Amino acid sequence: MAGSHRRRRVGSGASARATRTRIAVVVGVGAAVVGAAGFGAYSVLEDDQAESGGNALSAPASSDPVKTGPPGPRETARAAGDFLAAWAGGNTETAAGMTDDRKAALRGLDSYREDAGVEKVKLTPGRAEGTKVPFSVDARVTFGDNVKPWAYNSALEVVRDEKTGEPEVVWDPSLIHPRLTEGERLRTGSTEAPPIRALDRTGARLDPKEYPSLAPVIADLRERYGAKTGGKAGVKVWTEPADAPKGDKKKDKKDDDKAGTPETLLVLSKARPGTLQTTLDAAVQETAEEAVAKQGGAALVALQPSTGQILAVANQVPDGHNTALQGTLPPGSTMKVVTASMLMDKGLAAPDKPHPCPRYKAYGGWEFENVGDNSFTIQGGTFAQSFTASCNTAFISMAEKLENDDLTKQARDVFGIGLNWQTGVTTFDGSVPVQSGVEMALSLIGQGGVRMNPLTMASVSATAKSGVFRQPHLVPQSFDGRQFATAPKSMKAATAQSLRDLMEETARTGTAAGAMSGLTGQVGAKTGSAEMGGQEETDAWFTAYRGDLAAAATVPNIGHGGEFAGPLVRDVLAAHGG
Known part of the structure; x- marks a missing residue:
């Protein structure tokens, strides 16, 4: 391709040769x-x-x-x-x-x-x-x-x-x-953040090999706090897409042969981890890991009502989506904990007051029915009976007496839902949007536009137990001085006590009794089964507390919450609550 008229410069100091002289190297004889x-x-x-x-x-x-x-x-x-x-x-x-x-x-x-x-x-x-x-x-x-x-x-x-x-x-x-492929370049620089050595609340090391659910959590902590924990980033040569911004840092991914996947080629200096103490409890985490392993796709969070400290985060598929902290799912009837508190705060219900639980209830052009395990009616029953039996129509019947934003306000102002929690890791802190008509009625039973995860539902039980919202967190506030979310209001004292009475009765004689049977101490619970489009079965939900420990779990596409999610929560409460 080089035109024969073009002169080639040899090295940095070579001079032009005579026009009949060519420049070459003899390949194969070790010329360098x-x-x-x-x-x-x-x-x-x-x-x-x-x-x-x-x-x-x-x-x-x-x-x-x-x-x-x-x-x-x-x-x-x-x-x-x-x-x-x-x-x-x-x-x-x-x-x-x-x-x-x-x-x-x-x-x-x-x-x-x-x-x-x-x-x-x-x-x-x-x-x-x-x-x-x-x-x-x-x-x-x-x-x-x-x-x-x-x-x-x-x-x-x-x-x-x-x-x-x-x-x-x-x-x-x-x-x-x-190892360089089309569309890639070589980069040399620091890894995205210094690694961290995560510790539990007692100083025990949290090794993701031992607690696999914590692998994405620790990776998140590294991104946020690696540079603040006294560690040092490593320096490497790696491959990356040629169009990647040069400001991007290398991410730790396993080497493979896929084009565009970062691959480390040379380590100039190894990273030195810093140390970060979390609120997690290794013993509770171990129990949670064992619990979710019993059900495919299960996720569970345990926390301390008196402090808001997150004690365990477990996902049955740890390499997948972090449902425990970031899930955005309808929580089904576990949402009735929030709805019941709202109705009692507004004077629309009380545990010992009569409350309708018909088999059918029409609202917004729809006819609601207690179906499946809830195919029943309670004649002349009380609100406590409707709550412990998880009667859907008992809650739907209240829609006509509510403003569209009543549930949204209760969830946000009392339970802290949607207040941008500063947990120390990436979390979804729930959503209860303002809705009208049928969607508003559905939100009363945890369907419609309501979206939660085990973290938010564990927090709901914790708030019910203590009567005060304390923002869940996994990294102590003292570490970085970040501002925690605070709820503008608290439940009325009478409401808080009545809500605990309802949850504890549900654990003794209601839909949660099977899972909670035999547990001693102050035990409260609520079951849930959430319908999801395209699924044959409902998602199972369960939230509960025992003493100063609250936990919630979900299992997808499996059935009733008391039967499938309840035993997972029970395992954690039985081992560490009381």
């Missing part, structure tokens, strides 16, 4: 090409007229035909040698001009020095195999105070330019490094 940005040398000269049949530095006569066919051994050696010499010497424009894709080659070769931090490189060609030339790379990589040698092998191929007949190097990112 050494260079660095701003300096370098290459001085293997050889007359090649016998093979080329003409002057390499002057245009062929117009009558000379353009050469065709694969380049010969000398042409291959010369093209490879010239290219390696220019690359090693830091003459990237010259080297790029010797390839079949000047723009791509220039980007790649410049990036090799600028983005990968290669300050010195020695390129040693090996014995050619036809038109392919292997070569070894001995480089030096520098990033700040970190300097490390880097040696590896690569290869190039020489072809003939169809227009000029001149030999040229086929450009491919793997020339720079054999």
Whole structure:
């Protein structure tokens, strides 16, 4: 591709040779090409007229035909040698001009020095195999105070330019490094954040190998607090998409062969972890991990009502979505804890007062029915009976007496739902939007637009137990001084006591009795079964407290909450509550 009239600069100090002299390297005899940005040398000269049949530095006569066919051994050696010499010497424009894709080659070769931090490189060609030339790379990589040698092998191929007949190097990112693929570049820099050594509230180490559900939690903590815990980030060379912003840090991902997936190629300095003490409790976490392992897709959170400290976070599929902290699911009848408190605060219900529980209730053009396990009616029953039996129509019947935003206000102002919790990790703190008509009625029983997760529902039980919302958190406030969310209001004292009475009766004689049977102490609970579109079964939900421990769990597409989610919560409360 190089026109025969073009002069090639050799190294950084080579002078023009006589017009009948060609520049070449004999490949296969250990000739080395050494260079660095701003300096370098290459001085293997050889007359090649016998093979080329003409002057390499002057245009062929117009009558000379353009050469065709694969380049010969000398042409291959010369093209490879010239290219390696220019690359090693830091003459990237010259080297790029010797390839079949000047723009791509220039980007790649410049990036090799600028983005990968290669300050010195020695390129040693090996014995050619036809038109392919292997070569070894001995480089030096520098990033700040970190300097490390880097040696590896690569290869190039020489072809003939169809227009000029001149030999040229086929450009491919793997020339720079054999692990580099199309659309990628090399980067050298610090990892995204110093690693952390997470500790539980007692100082015990929380190893994600031992507690697999904590792997994404600890990764999140590293992103947020790695630089504040006294650790030090590592320095590495890695591959990344060429269009990735240069400000991005390398993320720790397992090496694989997929294009675009970051892969570590060289470690200049190892990271040093800092230490971060969390509110988690290793013993509670272990029980929670064992509990969720019993049901596919299960998620569970346990926390302390008196402080809001999160004691355990468990997901049965830890490598998947963190449902325990970030799920956005309808919680079904567990939401009746919030709804009941609202009705009692507004004077629309009381445990010992009569409360309708018909089999059918029409509202907003829909007819609601107690179906499945709830296919019943309570004649002349009380609100306590409706709550403990989880009668849907008893709550739907109250919709006509409510304003559209009543439940939203109660959830936010009393239970802290949607107040942008500063837990120390990424969490979804629930949503109870203002709705009207049928959707508002559905929200009273945890359907419609209501969205929760085990964290928010564990907090609901904790608030019911203590009577006061205390923002859940996994990193102590004292660590970084962040502002916790506070609820504007508290339940009326009578309401708080009545709500505990309702939950405790549900645990003794209601829908939660099977799961809570045999537990001693102050135990309250509420079951839930949430309908999800496209599922054959409902999602199972369960929230409860025992002493100064509250927990909530969900299991997808399985059935009734008391039967499937309740036993998971019971395991945690039985081992650590009381």
